[in-house]
Amino acid sequence: MRVFSALLIPMLLTVSAAAQDMQATDEPAAEAPDFTEIDGGMASYYGDELAGNRTASGERFDPRQMTGAHRSLPFGSKVRVTNVSNGDSVVVRINDRGPFSRGRVIDISHAAAREIGMHRSGTARVKLALLNDD
Numbered sequence: 001m002r003v004f005s006a007l008l009i010p011m012l013l014t015v016s017a018a019a020q021d022m023q024a025t026d027e028p029a030a031e032a033p034d035f036t037e038i039d040g041g042m043a044s045y046y047g048d049e050l051a052g053n054r055t056a057s058g059e060r061f062d063p064r065q066m067t068g069a070h071r072s073l074p075f076g077s078k079v080r081v082t083n084v085s086n087g088d089s090v091v092v093r094i095n096d097r098g099p100f101s102r103g104r105v106i107d108i109s110h111a112a113a114r115e116i117g118m119h120r121s122g123t124a125r126v127k128l129a130l131l132n133d134d
Contacts, residue, residue, distance in 0.1 A: 036130045038073075041105035043081060043126040045113035055096035063110040069096035070106050078131040081108060083116040083124045090115040091131065 048063045055061050057075040068079060073094045082089035090112045099107040106128060110119060118124035 036132075038079075038130045039105045039128040040084075040126065042103050042123050043106045043108060043113075043118065044099060044101065044104055044123045045108050045110055045118065048110055057095045059095055061096070061109075065109055066090060066092045066112045066115075067095045068092035068106050068108040068112065069098035070094050071097060071099075073130065078133075079106070080129040080131060081106060081112065081116060082127045082129070083118060084127060085124060086117050088116040 046061065046063060046069075050061050051063050053061050055067075055069070061067070068081065070077070070079070073079065075095055077094040078091055079094060080089050080091050090108075092106075092108050092112050096107070099105070104123075106126065113119040116124065116126075
């Protein structure tokens with residue numbers, strides 16, 4: 001117990017001093033980024049055979065538009081989808097619900113899939129960032 005206390009007390013004092021130093025800086029706070037990373041995982045894309053079908057938001061699906069489906073983001077949200085393997089990214093507008101395949105985080109239109117280089121494979125590991133409305 002004595003050894004534990006001997007190690008713990010200096011550690012707590014160091015953390016406390018570091019916290020006070022952080023509060024005492026005169027540097028302005030860093031600007032908030034214009035996005036929030038929200039997710040990562042596998043993406044897939046809608047086939048062209050779904051063109052003209054109604055999305056969950058009520059609009060007709062157009063595979064030439066930069067749109068996507070997410071399970072919970074509000075309709076109209078803008079999301080940057082980045083293909084992890086090549087770094088290419090595209091901004092899509094959420095207008096549908098899904099994907100409903102296990103392990104998928106977003107479905108995107110064919111045009112968006114082409115932009116990030118996943119139209120041949122059909123799926124890609126991606127990072128998602130929700131863009132602010134500024």
